[in-house]
């Protein structure tokens with residue numbers, strides 16, 4: 507075992523964000539190791555990505571549990587065995603219980619495909635298009651008990667094009683997801699970002715409410 511910070515990643519699907527983080531760990535850009543990738547769905551692409559990188563995987567199929575509480579309790583058991591410094595939700599599409607969220611408060615982060623606090627929940631790209639938004643984007647935030655509501659760490663802004671569909675917009679947003687998620691994980695594992703009394707600091711300085719901003723129009 508190394509002294510590097512230890513990360514557990516939770517996924518439900520294709521795992522492109524997981525891949526971006528694996529690549530950044532491999533290149534040495536993120537000074538950490540990923541000890542476990544846990545999926546609530548069997549046979550998803552993200553599990554294959556983890557196995558190919560030599561990372562331990564675990565499937566906990568939520569449909570085999572009688573309640574959300576029972577599922578989250580087993581997830582806690584599996585995660586705590588790894589004693590992680592950071593829990594990364596990378597396309598993990600389950601609502602979490604308060605007990606689960608409180609247990610990892612300040613050391614659990616999520617990526618959500620909108621400029622939070624706008625468009626919490628699902629179908630964010632279509633909703634942004636329907637509302638005629640000139641710009642859309644993606645947010646990495648600390649996870650709190652409020653769904654998609656935790657304090658922001660970093661956002662990337664993506665201009666909406668006149669001929670965008672939900673698919674084309676999602677593709678451009680994903681390119682930015684793969685930039686800002688590894689960056690946020692890097693900052694956390696380097697001890698640069700912290701959640702203190704509901705406020706995020708970077709190098710000790712409080713961030714504005716939106717978090718750091720990566721603006722692709724710059």
Ligand code: GAR
Nearest residue numbers: 519520521522523524597617618619
């Ligand atoms: C990503 O687009 C992520 O932003 C989104 O799921 C996708 C997972 O893709 N997350 C959410 O909607 C969370 N509310 P990936 O499995 O290829 O990383």
